[in-house]
Amino acid sequence: MAFKSRVSDAVVRRLPMYYRHLRELEKAGVVRISSQELGERMNLTASQIRQDINCFGGFGQQGYGYHVSNLKERIGAILGLQHAYHVIVIGAGNIGRAIANYAGFEREGFHIQAMFDVSSALVGVDVHGILVQPMEKLEGWLSAHAVDIAVLAVPAAVAQPIADALVAGGVRGIWNFAPVDLTLPQGVAVNNVHLSDSLHILSYRMNEKDLFAELHAGRDA
Amino acid sequence: MAFKSRVSDAVVRRLPMYYRHLRELEKAGVVRISSQELGERMNLTASQIRQDINCFGGFGQQGYGYHVSNLKERIGAILGLQHAYHVIVIGAGNIGRAIANYAGFEREGFHIQAMFDVSSALVGVDVHGILVQPMEKLEGWLSAHAVDIAVLAVPAAVAQPIADALVAGGVRGIWNFAPVDLTLPQGVAVNNVHLSDSLHILSYRMNEKDLFAELHAGRDA
């Protein structure tokens, strides 16, 4: 029963995937599953699944496998989903509004409590029951409320200074949709959704075959 | 001058990041940069940058470094950004609309030409100049138009069957926002934006320290 003190990013990125599949299995009424079966379902090796899970402790049972609901709950707890989070959204543009409108996060304990934007055209607009406030009110809000997570959906140029203000105001996690790599002090968590990067990776994959055909042709010419 | 025939995912994921930083540098008027300097900027080792770039050929010059604009163009071409893409959006919910409304992709050659949704409440709605069509018209559209990329922003339960229809209709790339891991034939590219997974990773990171404190306490108890 060895506990690693820090889990590799490769493992962390797979955790939500485990959670998703286990939730589906639970919904489908599956009670137990072996690492073998789960691996076939998720396109991972049974070995990798057992290694991953054992970063956090032995949740299985020899000769039986894993109890689906139990493992789901364990991984949910590892992901911090047993907690409730106070969330604010910075930027009421397309992305900011889409996130605020999505009801699913609320159900998982991510409670959006305020929204801010610089644009006077957006200030006062009602997004899913929340009135967009002017950016000048951000600092005041942060000193009056305990905010856990900020959704950062602002243009690249202003993302870093706003992130600094958020950190100064006590925010512990930033969900960053701005196309920049933020510099944050130790202890503040960040996760990026770089939509443009993601689309570029898609177009890369669509062209990879041709790309190497060209490169080789170029070399041979 | 060795060309690998297939580039690892780790490298591919960094390509858009290079592109982003090089574009910024170009905009800032920087003409040349060494792997050392670029590495400091991007939090990578100089060695890794040279290895990454040399997956595609030698774009630098000994004693000089890399020409920013040139390298940016090269990586842009590797990412397939010199092409124009015909894009359709499936699902006119929060995410589908946010993507369609975002003008930036249009500027990079990703031209959204149609939108589809099952909901009669959304059919006929104008999103950024595009009228949402009923889902029944998808198949007909695909046979009448050459679609390169489909943005899949639909509920998990219907994502796989719709993806199958898209592939049957000639779509070569799927930008998947549904929280499922799609099964697609070889030759069809996919890239996922799993928003919920991303938020879960953030909450994991916010709690990691406490998590291991608990695990250790549990062990010692």
Place this chain on the structure above:
DNA sequence: TAGATTGTTAATCGATTAACAATC
């Protein structure tokens, strides 16, 4: 008890880093 499957250690594979000769 026998069979199944985990938890864990050892072996392999691949990605990152270091080193250095090539060359601008």
Place this chain on the structure above:
DNA sequence: TAGATTGTTAATCGATTAACAATC
């Protein structure tokens, strides 16, 4: 030419896979 910095090969590190003893 001397200095700088790449391209590339070798060394290291970490992640994945395989193997198997522990045990339910």
